[in-house]
Amino acid sequence: MAIKLNIPGTLTILALAALWELVVRSGAVTFEYLPPPSVILSSWRTLIASGEMAIQTLHTLRSILIGWTVATAIGVGIGLLLGLSSFARNWSLASFDVLRPLPAIAFLPLALLLFNFSLTTELVLIIYASVWPVLINTMGGVTSVASRLYDVSRTLRLTRSQTLLKIIIPAAAPAIVTGCRLSMGLSLIMAIIAEMIANPHGLGYAVISELQAMQPGRMFAYVLFIGLLSLALNAGLVWTSRHFLSGHRWAKNDHA
Amino acid sequence: MEGRVGGELEPIFECRDLDYSINLPTGPRRILDGITLDVYRGEFLTIVGGSGTGKTSLLRLLGGLTRTTGGSICFRAKAVDGPPDGVVVVFQDYSHALLQWRTVIDNVALGLEGRVVATTLRERVTKALEMVGLQHCASDYPWQLSGGMQQRVQIARALALQPEVLMMDEPFGALDAMTKAILQDELLRVHRDTGTSFVFITHDIDEAVYLGDRVIVLGGSPGRIYKSISIKLPRPRDQITSRQAAAFLAYRAEIHAAVRESTRSDGY
Amino acid sequence: MTMHKSRGISLAAGLSYAQGLLPLTMGLVIWQAIGPERSPYFPRPSSWYDSLVALFNSGKLLPALNATAISFSLGILLACAIGFVLGILIGRAPLLRDALGPLLEFCRGLPPPVLVPVAVLLFGYAESLKLLIIVWVSVWPILLNTTQAVHLLDNLLLDVARTFHFSMATTLRKIVVPAAIPAFLLGVRVAIPLAIIMTLLIEMLTSLQGIGSLIVTSQRQFRSAEVYGLLALVGVFGFLVNAIFTMVERQVLKRWPPAIQV
Numbered sequence: 209m210a211i212k213l214n215i216p217g218t219l220t221i222l223a224l225a226a227l228w229e230l231v232v233r234s235g236a237v238t239f240e241y242l243p244p245p246s247v248i249l250s251s252w253r254t255l256i257a258s259g260e261m262a263i264q265t266l267h268t269l270r271s272i273l274i275g276w277t278v279a280t281a282i283g284v285g286i287g288l289l290l291g292l293s294s295f296a297r298n299w300s301l302a303s304f305d306v307l308r309p310l311p312a313i314a315f316l317p318l319a320l321l322l323f324n325f326s327l328t329t330e331l332v333l334i335i336y337a338s339v340w341p342v343l344i345n346t347m348g349g350v351t352s353v354a355s356r357l358y359d360v361s362r363t364l365r366l367t368r369s370q371t372l373l374k375i376i377i378p379a380a381a382p383a384i385v386t387g388c389r390l391s392m393g394l395s396l397i398m399a400i401i402a403e404m405i406a407n408p409h410g411l412g413y414a415v416i417s418e419l420q421a422m423q424p425g426r427m428f429a430y431v432l433f434i435g436l437l438s439l440a441l442n443a444g445l446v447w448t449s450r451h452f453l454s455g456h457r458w459a460k461n462d463h464a
Numbered sequence: 465m466e467g468r469v470g471g472e473l474e475p476i477f478e479c480r481d482l483d484y485s486i487n488l489p490t491g492p493r494r495i496l497d498g499i500t501l502d503v504y505r506g507e508f509l510t511i512v513g514g515s516g517t518g519k520t521s522l523l524r525l526l527g528g529l530t531r532t533t534g535g536s537i538c539f540r541a542k543a544v545d546g547p548p549d550g551v552v553v554v555f556q557d558y559s560h561a562l563l564q565w566r567t568v569i570d571n572v573a574l575g576l577e578g579r580v581v582a583t584t585l586r587e588r589v590t591k592a593l594e595m596v597g598l599q600h601c602a603s604d605y606p607w608q609l610s611g612g613m614q615q616r617v618q619i620a621r622a623l624a625l626q627p628e629v630l631m632m633d634e635p636f637g638a639l640d641a642m643t644k645a646i647l648q649d650e651l652l653r654v655h656r657d658t659g660t661s662f663v664f665i666t667h668d669i670d671e672a673v674y675l676g677d678r679v680i681v682l683g684g685s686p687g688r689i690y691k692s693i694s695i696k697l698p699r700p701r702d703q704i705t706s707r708q709a710a711a712f713l714a715y716r717a718e719i720h721a722a723v724r725e726s727t728r729s730d731g732y
Numbered sequence: 733m734t735m736h737k738s739r740g741i742s743l744a745a746g747l748s749y750a751q752g753l754l755p756l757t758m759g760l761v762i763w764q765a766i767g768p769e770r771s772p773y774f775p776r777p778s779s780w781y782d783s784l785v786a787l788f789n790s791g792k793l794l795p796a797l798n799a800t801a802i803s804f805s806l807g808i809l810l811a812c813a814i815g816f817v818l819g820i821l822i823g824r825a826p827l828l829r830d831a832l833g834p835l836l837e838f839c840r841g842l843p844p845p846v847l848v849p850v851a852v853l854l855f856g857y858a859e860s861l862k863l864l865i866i867v868w869v870s871v872w873p874i875l876l877n878t879t880q881a882v883h884l885l886d887n888l889l890l891d892v893a894r895t896f897h898f899s900m901a902t903t904l905r906k907i908v909v910p911a912a913i914p915a916f917l918l919g920v921r922v923a924i925p926l927a928i929i930m931t932l933l934i935e936m937l938t939s940l941q942g943i944g945s946l947i948v949t950s951q952r953q954f955r956s957a958e959v960y961g962l963l964a965l966v967g968v969f970g971f972l973v974n975a976i977f978t979m980v981e982r983q984v985l986k987r988w989p990p991a992i993q994v
Contacts, residue, residue, distance in 0.1 A: 302752030404848075
């Protein structure tokens with residue numbers, strides 16, 4: 209994220225917003241339910257003032273945080289195991305490759321069947337989807353530790369646990385952190401999907417219920433807010449990961 | 465003067481009839497054949513040979529990073545099974561051999577952590593850094609340093625362990641000529657000040673003669689010891705005067721001839 | 733390193749890879765063996781197959797599969813075309829890139845599921861809605877990857893074009909387009925799972941025809957064996973799509989040095 213202001217970019221966005229306002233107000237293009245930015249902004253104000261936006265946001269954020277943390281723990285754990293043990297890899301990788309392309313959303317009806325309309329369903333979906341990037345990246349990070357580093361750990365006569373903690377994990381850290389970032393994005397998506405279909409709480413549910421209540425202004429307000437939230441989460445993660453990996457500045461692999 | 469200990473030369477490495485083969489998809493390939501060799505305490509031994517003669521394999525065998533497929537290696541009269549205590553290997557690819565996410569001082573401390581008390585650790589690390597002249601870069605990261613300095617960090621890391629033998633696999637191969645010269649002299653200084661034995665692999669004949677008390681020529685494929693030459697040049701050595709000495713040129717010629725013969729005798 | 737490429741995977745390598753299927757197969761076998769005769773939550777794998785056959789015979793399965801497959805394929809292909817062309821244009825025009833950059837990033841970052849209610853509100857429950865959303869969701873990774881690749885095009889290559897006095901069209905054709913292809917393919921690879929997810933999601937939310945709505949119907953009727961069976965079907969679908977894409981990718985990237993191949 210650049211600190212310097214992108215002038216053409218900002219102008220474009222402002223211009224588009226102005227155009228949108230104009231086009232809708234003048235009636236040049238009619239979508240029956242497309243509100244102009246001014247209406248969206250005022251709906252936003254109402255939602256914030258009533259505290260409703262806060263409640264829904266908190267629910268979604270909480271689900272994301274819990275789901276993502278559990279997914280990270282599982283993903284790093286299994287990823288480390290698979291990365292360190294070629295035996296484990298040989299006897300399970302193909303199974304993972306079969307499960308991985310299965311879109312998590314296909315599990316949603318299954319989760320509904322098992323857990324009904326509840327937070328559990330939402331969390332299960334988030335965790336299942338978010339485990340994959342962390343797992344794959346952790347495994348990849350560990351298996352691509354430079355072989356020279358293993359020579360080094362042997363010539364310096366480091367113990368197995370010293371090698372793991374001082375060499376393997378720090379070497380794999382950039383990949384692991386990237387995996388965590390990717391999985392955060394997935395957590396948000398899955399949370400919203402789950403809230404739309406399987407758990408009537410949170411921002412996803414709010415959008416659907418405003419749709420059903422025919423409240424376009426409020427619906428768009430939520431939609432835009434979700435977009436901004438996504439940007440904020442990603443930016444936050446990028447900042448944290450840069451801070452976390454401060455010694456790793458040599459690994460210019462982060463795609464912000 | 466060769467051999468640091470006055471009087472008897474004491475062997476610390478004893479190799480007898482060392483064989484080393486690897487398994488390629490096309491069948492087994494013998495890399496080293498019948499290597500019989502002693503490394504003496506306190507000596508600076510250089511090993512030269514062309515590519516494919518097994519120099520690196522020999523170093524890895526001595527360093528305990530690879531296992532022999534025939535013959536025996538003993539370090540201090542005990543069979544080598546894994547990296548022996550007192551032997552440290554320094555690699556050519558310093559950027560991969562250092563932990564780029566740790567500062568210089570933390571890199572040098574890597575081998576001592578959890579092994580000695582904090583005060584001893586600090587002492588030894590500081591001393592090692594001073595020996596290679598990097599005391600001012602202690603808080604820098606390796607990726608901020610030049611190639612020559614990174615290699616010095618690797619050497620300091622090895623020296624901090626106060627090893628009996630330092631094995632070096634073409635450590636200056638990736639550096640420019642001037643940095644090479646500076647580091648060569650630094651290495652000689654460390655050798656003089658600490659009495660550590662060195663086993664130094666290189667394909668640079670001039671370097672081998674300049675640094676060594678003894679030069680071993682490895683030749684052929686599979687690699688065999690073709691010649692072992694004592695370098696009786698006075699120490700301390702100097703980049704200008706030593707390299708101009710008649711004896712230097714004679715040794716150089718002798719080794720060049722030996723390398724050429726060893727290649728020809730295997731029908732290249 | 734030998735330069736020759738083996739023709740596909742050798743039998744030995746294939747077999748040794750397949751041994752990784754053991755956990756999955758064992759899991760299914762055990763489930764089949766110890767699963768209760770009729771379980772509302774964990775029906776045996778054999779019942780999944782039976783339920784799929786029943787669905788097929790009832791004439792509901794094939795049309796749904798058809799609808800999903802067609803929407804997905806059409807959507808991806810359109811997104812490829814739009815993303816590639818726009819990607820090249822925007823990549824070559826720094827001003828456009830700066831101007832549209834934040835907007836594109838916002839669109840890319842907007843969680844796709846949110847678009848479904850928006851599109852429904854604006855366009856109603858139409859089949860074209862499905863295509864629109866799939867294209868929208870798939871186009872961003874493709875567009876942004878292609879833009880990035882064109883933007884980062886080695887200046888050396890552009891200098892080569894100038895020394896040879898290439899026209900703009902020739903430069904595009906001979907240098908820019910080929911250079912953008914690996915990144916483009918990577919973008920498509922990222923877009924594929926997104927497109928599958930969105931296709932299913934739209935079908936689930938709007939009950940437009942497709943596997944997604946079939947699964948939701950089965951779930952609402954508590955026909956668990958059907959749900960599992962359809963799930964497995966989706967898995968097979970995803971696997972096939974990936975396999976086809978990998979084959980295409982390998983063909984296209986045959987001429988590129990291995991480092992660029994993903």
